[in-house]
Amino acid sequence: MNAIPDREPNPDFEAIHREYRPKILRYMTRYVGTEDAEELTQEIFLKISKSLKQFRGEAGLSTWIYRIATNTAVDRLRSAVHRADRATAEARPASAPENKALGPSPAAPDRADRELVRTEMAECIRGVIDDLPEDYGAVLALSELEGFTNREVAEILQISLSNVKIRLHRGRLRLKEALQSHCILYRDERNELACDEKPSCRPSEDQT
Numbered sequence: 001m002n003a004i005p006d007r008e009p010n011p012d013f014e015a016i017h018r019e020y021r022p023k024i025l026r027y028m029t030r031y032v033g034t035e036d037a038e039e040l041t042q043e044i045f046l047k048i049s050k051s052l053k054q055f056r057g058e059a060g061l062s063t064w065i066y067r068i069a070t071n072t073a074v075d076r077l078r079s080a081v082h083r084a085d086r087a088t089a090e091a092r093p094a095s096a097p098e099n100k101a102l103g104p105s106p107a108a109p110d111r112a113d114r115e116l117v118r119t120e121m122a123e124c125i126r127g128v129i130d131d132l133p134e135d136y137g138a139v140l141a142l143s144e145l146e147g148f149t150n151r152e153v154a155e156i157l158q159i160s161l162s163n164v165k166i167r168l169h170r171g172r173l174r175l176k177e178a179l180q181s182h183c184i185l186y187r188d189e190r191n192e193l194a195c196d197e198k199p200s201c202r203p204s205e206d207q208t
Contacts, residue, residue, distance in 0.1 A: 006060040013049050016065070021045065024069050028146040031073050031137075032130075040076060044069045055072045063155045064150075070138050070156060077119055077137070078132065136171030144175075 004011050004019055034122055047068050053065060129137050129145075142153045143164075154164045158160035 002078055005059060006062055011055070011061060013052055016048065016061070017045055020065055021155065022061075024065070024195075027066070027069060027141075027146055028073060031070075031141045032076055036076060040072055045074050048074065059155065063152065066142070066146075066156045067158070073141075074134060075140060076135075077134070080206075128175055131178065132171060132174055136167055136174060139167040140171045140175060144172075 021041065025037055027043045028040045028044075032040060039123055044065075050067060051068070055061070059067075129140050132140065138157060139153055142148045142156060143150070145180045148156065150164045150168070151161060153168075157164070
């Protein structure tokens, strides 16, 4: 099936839903986590359905869709309910550090396991991104987890290209600082940000 032209005015909603729902569900899973991803994806496509008549093709269709998705995710992350849930989770008794970044070392796993491993790495990085200031979180999610170019991120977030570059630089520094205590960061075979858990952070056999 051919992709929808990116600047076609008033494209068919069913075609948009078929093409973009898997992408947006993946994005929401990476950005806000599995628990909220399905609900937010439904909310996003409801907004798209209601707003589709206003789309005239001035911006790219994917830019417009990801703008709605990102704004919806940011609203959720700002919400009092989300903050309360995070506070409850953080107040639970600490256990041995659990790091889902048990992704591939540069040796790489079998091809059949790569997508699962990539998801686990993204979940680890997402958890850290979620704790970063909002200005950095959206830029990092779009750039590092979804692979958009700086110019595309600027269009989605409606900010300047120079602002994107500044936020990415500062956000990456904070992301590295947050992960360095537990992870080794590197780029995988698809040039996506990935991490391995440091051996010193893994529970010893006596603890398991």
